[in-house]
Every structure is written in C-alpha cells, then in structure tokens.
Amino acid sequence: MNGMKYVGVAAGLLLGLVQGALADTDDPAAQKVETDRFDLGVVEVTGSADDISFVYPGVDRITIEDMRRHERYDATEAMNLLPGVMIENVGNRNERVVFIRGFDSRQIPLFVDGIPVYVPYDGSIDLARFTTFDLSEIQVTKGFTSVLLGPNTLGGSINLVGRRPSSEFEGDALAGVGFDDNWAQNVHRLAANLGSNQGSWYVQGGASVLDRDFFRVSDDFTPGGAEDGGRRDNSDIKDTKYSLKFGLTPNDTDEYAISYFKQDGVKGVPPYGGTDSSVRTRFWRWPFYDKESIYFLSRTSFGDGHYVRLRAYYDQFDNLLSSFDDNTYTTQDRPFAFNSTYDDHSWGGGTEFGFDLGPAHLLKFAASVKRDFHREQDDIGDPWERFEDETVSVGVEDTWTISDATRLIAGASWNRQESKRADQKLPDNSIVPFPTGSDSAMNYQLGLFHDLSETTAIYVTAGHKTRFPTISNRFSGRFGSALPNPDLEAETSTNYEIGFERDLGRVQYGAALFLSQLEDAIQSVTIDDSLCTSPPCSQNQNIEEQDNKGIELYLDISLTSQLYLHLDYTWLDRENKTRPEVQPTDTPEHKAFAYLVYTPIPMLDIIASVVYEGSRVSESTGERPVDSFTVANLKGSWEFRSDWVAEVGVKNLLDEDYAYDEGFPEPGRNFFLNLQYQFRN
Numbered sequence: 001m002n003g004m005k006y007v008g009v010a011a012g013l014l015l016g017l018v019q020g021a022l023a024d025t026d027d028p029a030a031q032k033v034e035t036d037r038f039d040l041g042v043v044e045v046t047g048s049a050d051d052i053s054f055v056y057p058g059v060d061r062i063t064i065e066d067m068r069r070h071e072r073y074d075a076t077e078a079m080n081l082l083p084g085v086m087i088e089n090v091g092n093r094n095e096r097v098v099f100i101r102g103f104d105s106r107q108i109p110l111f112v113d114g115i116p117v118y119v120p121y122d123g124s125i126d127l128a129r130f131t132t133f134d135l136s137e138i139q140v141t142k143g144f145t146s147v148l149l150g151p152n153t154l155g156g157s158i159n160l161v162g163r164r165p166s167s168e169f170e171g172d173a174l175a176g177v178g179f180d181d182n183w184a185q186n187v188h189r190l191a192a193n194l195g196s197n198q199g200s201w202y203v204q205g206g207a208s209v210l211d212r213d214f215f216r217v218s219d220d221f222t223p224g225g226a227e228d229g230g231r232r233d234n235s236d237i238k239d240t241k242y243s244l245k246f247g248l249t250p251n252d253t254d255e256y257a258i259s260y261f262k263q264d265g266v267k268g269v270p271p272y273g274g275t276d277s278s279v280r281t282r283f284w285r286w287p288f289y290d291k292e293s294i295y296f297l298s299r300t301s302f303g304d305g306h307y308v309r310l311r312a313y314y315d316q317f318d319n320l321l322s323s324f325d326d327n328t329y330t331t332q333d334r335p336f337a338f339n340s341t342y343d344d345h346s347w348g349g350g351t352e353f354g355f356d357l358g359p360a361h362l363l364k365f366a367a368s369v370k371r372d373f374h375r376e377q378d379d380i381g382d383p384w385e386r387f388e389d390e391t392v393s394v395g396v397e398d399t400w401t402i403s404d405a406t407r408l409i410a411g412a413s414w415n416r417q418e419s420k421r422a423d424q425k426l427p428d429n430s431i432v433p434f435p436t437g438s439d440s441a442m443n444y445q446l447g448l449f450h451d452l453s454e455t456t457a458i459y460v461t462a463g464h465k466t467r468f469p470t471i472s473n474r475f476s477g478r479f480g481s482a483l484p485n486p487d488l489e490a491e492t493s494t495n496y497e498i499g500f501e502r503d504l505g506r507v508q509y510g511a512a513l514f515l516s517q518l519e520d521a522i523q524s525v526t527i528d529d530s531l532c533t534s535p536p537c538s539q540n541q542n543i544e545e546q547d548n549k550g551i552e553l554y555l556d557i558s559l560t561s562q563l564y565l566h567l568d569y570t571w572l573d574r575e576n577k578t579r580p581e582v583q584p585t586d587t588p589e590h591k592a593f594a595y596l597v598y599t600p601i602p603m604l605d606i607i608a609s610v611v612y613e614g615s616r617v618s619e620s621t622g623e624r625p626v627d628s629f630t631v632a633n634l635k636g637s638w639e640f641r642s643d644w645v646a647e648v649g650v651k652n653l654l655d656e657d658y659a660y661d662e663g664f665p666e667p668g669r670n671f672f673l674n675l676q677y678q679f680r681n
Helices: 028-036 064-069 075-079 471-475
Strands: 045-048 051-055 060-063 085-090 095-100 110-112 135-142 156-162 170-180 185-197 201-212 237-248 255-268 284-302 306-323 338-356 361-377 385-403 406-425 431-433 438-451 456-467 491-503 507-527 537-558 563-576 590-601 604-613 629-641 644-651 659-661 670-680
Touching (some): 060 064, 075 085, 075 135, 075 156, 085 659, 185 670
Parallel strands (some): 110 156
Antiparallel strands (some): 045 051, 060 135, 085 095, 135 156, 170 185, 170 670, 185 201, 237 255, 255 284, 284 306, 306 338, 385 406, 406 431, 438 456, 456 491, 507 537, 537 563, 563 590, 590 604, 604 629, 629 644, 644 670
C-alpha cells in the first residue's frame, strides 16, 4: 500500500457515557448526538406518544463520540466498551461476535435502524464487518427487550442506529493510518458523511473504507501451529461501505424515509497458532463477504397523540469461502479444498400502532412478517441446496404511568416459525426434501421503574423470552458428521434483573443484578455412529438447562474540571445445570474497564484506558485454556482549529500477548495517526 494514501482519523469528543447512564449534561457533543440520531430507527424508546425522554434503564447507548474516543471502528470493538459484553473470536473463521450476559450472537439478533439483518442460515454474522463511521449510536439491550422488535430476542438485542441531519448542510471527513511495532504501515481508513435538512425533506449519505494489510503479534508470542510470529499470516481485511438515506418531514410529527446501505468485505483467516495438535490447521479466505439492504420506515400521527409506524425491507447477504491446500493460498487440489458459496436474502415488513390513552397509558400493537431464503453450494459444480423459512410475530406493549415517579411496562407477543422448504444433498449429489414443520412460542415481560428522587432511579424486570432454531440448527449435516433434526423447538429463557442508577451531577453510578434461566437449550448430543456417513455422529437436541447470573457496576466521575474518570466491572457466572461437567466457553468470569480523560487546556484531551479480562476456555471439556490479560491504550486529541482535530495514539501500549480464542493471538502494540474535519451550517 502507498504510505501517503490516507492520513489520520477520528475525534475524541467528551462526556459520552459508556454505560448510557442518566447524566444530565449541557455538553454540545452529547446534544449533537441526540439531534442527529435517526429516531425512526429506534424501537426501544417509550414514554408517551409525543415524549421520548423515557428510555428503559438497561438500554446501553454507545455514541459516535464514544467510538471515536476509543478508536472503535467496527461494531464488535465498540460494544466491548460496555459492561456485560464480551468479545468472542471464532478463530478458525476469523469471525467476531459477542456474548451479552452469557448469551451468544445467535441468541441476540442484530438490527440496523430496527431492521433485522442477521444471516438467515445460522442466525449470526461477523459483526466486525459492520463499520461504525456512518452511525450515530449503537443501542444494546440485555434481557428486557421490547416485544415490538419481533422474535428471537432471547438475551437482548443490538441496534445500529444511523444518522439524520439537522442543519442545512453538515458533514465530516476523517482519515487515518496505522503502524505496527516496527513502524511498518499496515492500516488505512477513510470516511466521509454529508447531510442536508431542508425542513420538509432531508438527505444523508456516507462512504468509508477500512483496509488492513496485516497485523503484527506481540513480541512475547510463542510460535506454535502454523504461526511463527511477527506479521500474522493471512490477517488482511478490507471493508467498504456506502449508505444513503432520503426522508420527508411534512410536519412536526410525521416522517417518511427510505434508506440503502451496501458493505463489501474481504478477509483472510489467520491459521491456528496454538499448541493443541488436535486442532486442524485451515487455509481459508473469504474473497467476498457482502451485505446489502434497502428499507422504508415511516411514522404518521393521527388524532390526539396516536400514531402508526410502518417498515418494509429487503436484505441480501452473499459470501464465498475458499479453502486452499497450504499457506500459499493459490491451489485447491487436496480433498479438503473447496469453494463454498452462500446466496441469502430476506424480505419482510411490519406495522406498529400507538394509542396515547391520556396521561396514564401508552398502548402499542405491532405485527411483522419475515421470509428468509438460503441457497448454498458446497463446491463449484455441486448442486444448490435451498431453504426457506417464514416467521410471524404479533405483540402488544403498554406503558402505565402510575405517577410522575413510577412506570410499569408490560409486553407480550406470539411468534411463529414455519419451514417452507429444506433441501438435503445426498452422497450422489441428488437433492431430496427434508420434512418440514413449524413451531410457535409466547414471550412476555414486566418491568417496574421508579424514581426514588430527582437523582436516583431503581427498576425491576422479569420476562420469558424465546429463540427459534436456525436453518443450520435444524438441517446442517456438518459434512456427514451430524444427523439433522427438523423437529427442534424454540429455546426459552426466563430473565430477571434489578438495578439502580444515581446522578449527582459530577458523579453518576449504578449497578445491575441479573439472572437468566435457560431451558430447552440446543445442545449437540453424541448418537449412534451408524446414523451418519462420517462418524463420530451427533445431533442437535433440546436438552440443556443453563443459568447465567452476574452483576454489573459502573461509575462516572468528574474529578476536577480537567479530569474525567469512568470505571465499570462485570462478574459473570455461567452454569450448565443439565451437565455440570460441560464448561462454558469463550467468556471470562471477570471483566473490568476504565478510562481517564485529562484536559490540561481546552483544545487538548489525553485519554488513557485499560481493560482486564479473566481467563476462559475454548473447549467445553476445559481444553485450550486462554490466559487472563490486561490491555492498555493511550491517545492524544488536539483541536487545533474550530473544525479540525488531529490525534496520535498507541493501542496495546504494553505489547500484551493475548487472545480471545486459544491459538489465535490478537494484535500486539500498534500506533495510529488521525485527522478529522467537521462542519455544520
């Protein structure tokens, strides 16, 4: 790459709370986020029909200022700022996902502006492919999630919320470069966003590219497997994204918007670099990993505070996974080499009606339908297998304002999933149909929210949530080593939470205690080898009972006019009640995060942060342990003109050798330079 191709990125703006607490601030940056957020893409807000000031406690907001301050340019890294959220690296796929209070990404759907975009086949997606340059914020719910979002919110939800311009002409541009510990340039990023609000209409557009040629592992890394240290083999990625939004606002209450985004990804899969000889080395690449969506959202008011919201969407996902013979990534002659193609799309829509029944009740009804289509080809020349699902959801939610200090929120929904088509490829490459079926499930929840005083709020929530099994859960044969189970039923979880938040002006703090009791969890069970063509043989079954419990704490404090401190801590305990010997994988018991912002002069911020994560295991047998780690970062942000910010910093300051998945080391020490320009007329 040409070292002069791009220069710098990102602005560190102050006082966006990582926990999304109750802080009441006059900070211009925080108010800009509220103004520029695309509210049509927000589902969790409630209160009264014309008052969006009340948000469920437990809805964590990561603002664009948080993301830029901490150099978080993809959704996974951004969400890792939150307590209760842990990154999982599926190392043999180079796939970044998250656990939220012990629930994995398949149990927590991903939305963009309230539109579901998770992959139809397995319910998951590589969250690192979703860059953050054009977002206003990311909203994360944990357990207590509005039933109006639809099905499968077993453990919460993730919503990537776009921007909406508020000025006649506004925008920002940013660029940046990164260097490894030997000062070899390895990262380039470039992004621009432009918007215009003309009163009765607005338009917002964005484009970005995030390009990494490689990363270097820590100097303390011990070579193992197929990794000899230094530059990490096959560690390149490139993500390009375009987005466009056009909206009409004929009056103060109504809005109609159509949005489009397209993101193209390319990524390598670094080979296994650990010491477990049973882990097979893979030489994989994704030549393309692409997502494209177009959707319509609207809100129309009628009568005295009543409204109707509509949404319709078409979402497409295409990728190619190529397996090669060796680390040259050029030939595909060996039996394990292949080119596997996915061609998926979904379409759907829904409506929500809100009725403001006076000062006491806001009643909402919602209905939605989603059709998922999955096509896959195991290798070039093989027949295409086709799968089709339909999911329907109907929900109702009432916010009862008992008094100025107390609200009770009750919600219930009925969801149904039906398999419309499922193909099975036989050893002779012929296609026969699987038996298809359907399943239905109820969800319901209740939350009580009370202000003890002007500074202190408490809440208690409880709910019963479900997740339907994915196409992969029901029908995947895992290359002959598994027996499909079309009759799998929905997983269920009963979620409880109690918490409080307190805002004393210069100090804000809070805590949450949570317990989730998971039943009918899907578990792979060993069965008779004669039932599979490539034993050992297993089958997914509804047999597991699990408990996830823990505590989250946070503290935000302005120590002086120049010093701002944030601290948070998570304790998470996961237990398999059915099979206690099966250890939970990929999540630590302890996680702590802290950062300090020092402003010696008004134009200069110095940001230091540190994260600690405890040990974990990568196999449920306890094999492939992963050590605890501590990673520190340091950054300086200088506003040298009113609209310009320059930054310099270092990530993994102490060159910690760490991993989320054993044998798949994370980057060592790396440096960055950034430049940002922002304007508003």
